[in-house]
Amino acid sequence: MIFEGQIRKMITENLDPIHYYLNLKNDFLDVNAQLGKKIKIYYDHNECLGCGLDKEIFRMGYCKSCFFTLPQANESIIRPELSTAHLGIEQRDLEWEKKFELQPHITYLAVSSELKVGVTRETQVPTRWIDQGASSAIVLAKTDNRYQAGMIEVALKEHVADKTNYQRMLKNEIPDVDLIQQKDLFKIYIPKEEVGFYQSDNSIYTFNYPVLQYPKKVNSLNLKKQREYEGTLVGIKGQYWIFEDDTVWNVRGHEGFYIIFDIY
Numbered sequence: 001m002i003f004e005g006q007i008r009k010m011i012t013e014n015l016d017p018i019h020y021y022l023n024l025k026n027d028f029l030d031v032n033a034q035l036g037k038k039i040k041i042y043y044d045h046n047e048c049l050g051c052g053l054d055k056e057i058f059r060m061g062y063c064k065s066c067f068f069t070l071p072q073a074n075e076s077i078i079r080p081e082l083s084t085a086h087l088g089i090e091q092r093d094l095e096w097e098k099k100f101e102l103q104p105h106i107t108y109l110a111v112s113s114e115l116k117v118g119v120t121r122e123t124q125v126p127t128r129w130i131d132q133g134a135s136s137a138i139v140l141a142k143t144d145n146r147y148q149a150g151m152i153e154v155a156l157k158e159h160v161a162d163k164t165n166y167q168r169m170l171k172n173e174i175p176d177v178d179l180i181q182q183k184d185l186f187k188i189y190i191p192k193e194e195v196g197f198y199q200s201d202n203s204i205y206t207f208n209y210p211v212l213q214y215p216k217k218v219n220s221l222n223l224k225k226q227r228e229y230e231g232t233l234v235g236i237k238g239q240y241w242i243f244e245d246d247t248v249w250n251v252r253g254h255e256g257f258y259i260i261f262d263i264y
């Protein structure tokens, strides 16, 4: 079976285990249903997520000119504390930034490789955690806007990681962490201005991923260097495909690539 299209991050459904779909515009691929099958991946050309043109992908699925002009790729996307829409200050497109930043945000603690802190829009719960391959997560604070959630994250980053070690996440080397206890410990680091956003609800979210076999060591597939790859799919975790030979493919890291899949 041939499937082809522009790569965007996989769509997920919070089931047990998590269900993954690849939305290829004209094709819709149920990725879980491909477990155990042989897949050939061929990188044909580029299709920038912004302009749609066949230009070299620079970062986040965008070509260089889209990356440096579109509000979707502004620095405050990665660093929420740099948000300025709440002050009415434009960075790239104030209308877009107001819509994106001036909505409820969550500062959370999650365990993906180790304990980490992060920020997401409330509407991205639990999608954000699934995209990171988190095993569990808890909400620390719920704020009115992106800036406030970012300020809490900045304060906590002094004491806890804010990045996932993707190799350990994929190998499933997950420490046993008591999230309620950790939340209690980190509560004191919430800045005075944001302390009112603390959430006392201690619901813990847990996630199981469709993985038949975890990699022993991790070999990351880079289609820019190696245009074609073929292997048997044995797992999906975070935004990664895991193959039988310990190759892993970061789907999100290839956004904007136009790929042809041959599955048999």
Ligand SMILES: [Zn+2]
Binding pocket: 048, 049, 050, 051, 052, 053, 055, 062, 063, 064, 065, 066, 067
């Ligand atoms: Zn572009």
